[in-house]
Amino acid sequence: MGVLVAPVEARHESLLARAASALGERGRTIALVTAATVLATLIAGYHPYSEDGGIYVASVKQLLDPGLYPHDAAFAMEPSRWSLFAPAVAGLVRLAHVPLPWVLLALHVASVWATLFAADMLASRLSVRREARGGAVVLLACWLGLPVAGTALYVMDPYLTARSLATPAMILAIIGTLDATQRPDPARRGRGWALWGGGLAVCVTMHPLTAMYAGFATTLLACIRARSHAVRVWGVAGLCAAATIGAACMQMLAPPESGSYTQAALSRSYWFFSEWQWYEIAGLVAPLVILGIVAWTRRAPRWHDPAVGFQNAVSGLALMAVIVGAIASVIAMLFAHEKASTHLLARLQPLRMFQAVYVVMIIMLGGWLGEHVLRRSVWRWGVAIALLGGAMFGVARAEYSGSEHLELPWLEAKNPWVQTFEWVRSNTPKDALFAVDADYVHTAYEDAQGFRAIAERSMLPDRSKDGGEASIAPDLADTWARGVAAQDHLNAISDDERVVLLRPLGVTWVVLDAEAKTALPCPYASANARVCRLM
Numbered sequence: 001m002g003v004l005v006a007p008v009e010a011r012h013e014s015l016l017a018r019a020a021s022a023l024g025e026r027g028r029t030i031a032l033v034t035a036a037t038v039l040a041t042l043i044a045g046y047h048p049y050s051e052d053g054g055i056y057v058a059s060v061k062q063l064l065d066p067g068l069y070p071h072d073a074a075f076a077m078e079p080s081r082w083s084l085f086a087p088a089v090a091g092l093v094r095l096a097h098v099p100l101p102w103v104l105l106a107l108h109v110a111s112v113w114a115t116l117f118a119a120d121m122l123a124s125r126l127s128v129r130r131e132a133r134g135g136a137v138v139l140l141a142c143w144l145g146l147p148v149a150g151t152a153l154y155v156m157d158p159y160l161t162a163r164s165l166a167t168p169a170m171i172l173a174i175i176g177t178l179d180a181t182q183r184p185d186p187a188r189r190g191r192g193w194a195l196w197g198g199g200l201a202v203c204v205t206m207h208p209l210t211a212m213y214a215g216f217a218t219t220l221l222a223c224i225r226a227r228s229h230a231v232r233v234w235g236v237a238g239l240c241a242a243a244t245i246g247a248a249c250m251q252m253l254a255p256p257e258s259g260s261y262t263q264a265a266l267s268r269s270y271w272f273f274s275e276w277q278w279y280e281i282a283g284l285v286a287p288l289v290i291l292g293i294v295a296w297t298r299r300a301p302r303w304h305d306p307a308v309g310f311q312n313a314v315s316g317l318a319l320m321a322v323i324v325g326a327i328a329s330v331i332a333m334l335f336a337h338e339k340a341s342t343h344l345l346a347r348l349q350p351l352r353m354f355q356a357v358y359v360v361m362i363i364m365l366g367g368w369l370g371e372h373v374l375r376r377s378v379w380r381w382g383v384a385i386a387l388l389g390g391a392m393f394g395v396a397r398a399e400y401s402g403s404e405h406l407e408l409p410w411l412e413a414k415n416p417w418v419q420t421f422e423w424v425r426s427n428t429p430k431d432a433l434f435a436v437d438a439d440y441v442h443t444a445y446e447d448a449q450g451f452r453a454i455a456e457r458s459m460l461p462d463r464s465k466d467g468g469e470a471s472i473a474p475d476l477a478d479t480w481a482r483g484v485a486a487q488d489h490l491n492a493i494s495d496d497e498r499v500v501l502l503r504p505l506g507v508t509w510v511v512l513d514a515e516a517k518t519a520l521p522c523p524y525a526s527a528n529a530r531v532c533r534l535m
Contacts, residue, residue: 028130029120032133033116033117034113036116036137036138036140036141037116039141039385040116040141040142041109041112041406042393042406043144043389043392044156045396045405045406045407046105046158046159047158047159047403047407047447047449048108048159048407049418049449049450049453050158050400050449050450051157051450051465052157052159052161052465053159053160054159054450054453055078055079055161055453055465055468056079056086056160057100057450057453058453059076059077059079060089061076061100061456062076063080063086063087063090064090064093065456067430068430068456069457071433072452072459072460072461074479075452075466075469075476075479078469078472083162083205083206083208084206085161085165089107092107104160105409107164108160108164111164111168112144112156114168115144115167116137116140117168118171118172118175119171119359119363120133121172122136122171122174122175122178122363123136123137123363125313126313126364127367131370131371131374131375131376132370133367133370134370134374135366135367135371135374136362136364136366138381139362139363139365139369140155140359142385142389143155143362143388144156145396146392148283148354148355149280149351150270150276150277150280150281150283150284151351151352153355155355162206163207163210165207166202166203166206166207166214167210167359169198169202169203169214170210170359171359172196172198173195173199173203173214173218174218174221174317174356175195175199176191176193176194176195176218177221177222177225178192178225178316179192180196181221181222181226196218200214200215200218209349209352210355213324213350213352213353216243216324217321217324219239220236220239220320221320224236224316225316240323240327243327243331244330244334247334247345250345251340251342255342256342257342257343257474258478260477261470261471261474263477264467264474265343265346265347266338267463267467267471268467268468271336271343271346271347271471272338273336273337274337284325287321287354287357287361288322288325288326290364290365291321291325291357291360291364294318294364295315295318296315314364317360317364318364320360321356321357322357324357327350327353328350328351328352328353328354332346332351336349336351400447401447402415402416402417403415403447403449417443417445417446417447417529418454419526420511420524420526422455423531424451424511424524424531425454427524428457428509428531430456430457432457432509433459433505433508434459435460435486435487435490435498435509435511435534436451436462436511437487437488437491437513438463438483438487439463441462441465442464443513445528450465451511460483460484460505460507461479461484462487463484466480466483467484486501486505490516491512494517495520498510499534503534508533508534510534511529511531511532512531512532513528514527514528520533
């Protein structure tokens, strides 16, 4: 049997070698990243108006048409408070004269491509072997939809947000730090600092929280790879101490919180360790164990070549990720808990630093897999992609069971709730104010599709997505609490109760489940929902 397999593998290797030599190094990288981008999109899917994607799209739409959302502009525009993402997307739509859905799709694909290209760049700092770089890029493409422990964050979302653009910029800042601390080449150090600064600048303009955590991680990495032993020891210790002491000071000096804000903060269960499931805790511990092995053994995984001068890159990067994860966990355990006097530290979500930890872990695991397991065997790569990508594809389909896997601009929506929201957009007044059940995003087959983004109508705040906005913007908390209270169990109460609760808030329309009992006039009805006038 071995006699038969060897020639087959040799032929496969020969084919790969000929194809690679024909493309050239730059062409190989572009081809790899482009193919991986297609793979990543097919695995994770595309849902532009779901979850946080809907929040950002509503903000862009309000900038493009200021007449939208006359009753809830504060919620629609919240993503633009600290980020230039929405103004940049709106400006691109105006400049290109291309419909927003097409711009969203193009930017999403571009952000995935940029993330995978940055991953290839980072892998090239850790290995000169093509198999390792290919494994890093392919594994990241397969696992872009991997949840980051219990943080309510994915490595990368299946829709466009400010994080979509901040993620590749964060990876570039890490690459810049590695280059800037590469001693034998002064020119490379200068380019590295420029790349570091550029990456952080993009993060600051798109997602300031990501920028803050990326700045801490890259400064820590620079200390770990410093020439001076004193800087390595005292720099790392000082940064860790400063982060912990700074967190304590922020917690002590934070202003008092209103009851409404506390309610909004406590609705974010993923902020607090005590609300996590055991497997979410495991998702926090496992990457630190894997990267700890890499950092302290320096031989596992052995996919770097000391001859090229990067002998400290793998261990240094892994050590940085371990320390970042450990500090984030300590700060969360000490200060981010439900009974704290203030939830300022919980609001900053220190555990979201694990996004960088996951990216580093995936790239290192993929590099080891590519070099030591897959090598240049076509069938091994095919089996690995089928197994690793297939599992994530199944998770993505289960997550969006009521929607098309790829919700592309030229396709008609199949999700019944999206169809309802589209009817609202086409058949109700622009100044209408809607009430929807406070927990509508958890309705079967709703798939967290955003009413505000799709219907382009004002709505009372919901518990889930608007609760997230109120939790990071305390000035919205009172409005959020009133809206949620008015819409709680909206499908179960009577019409008279609906009128009493909603009329004082200016509501003119309601969206109800198909099973809800009502005598209100409902010009739209489907098997899932009804749209009714509030008389």
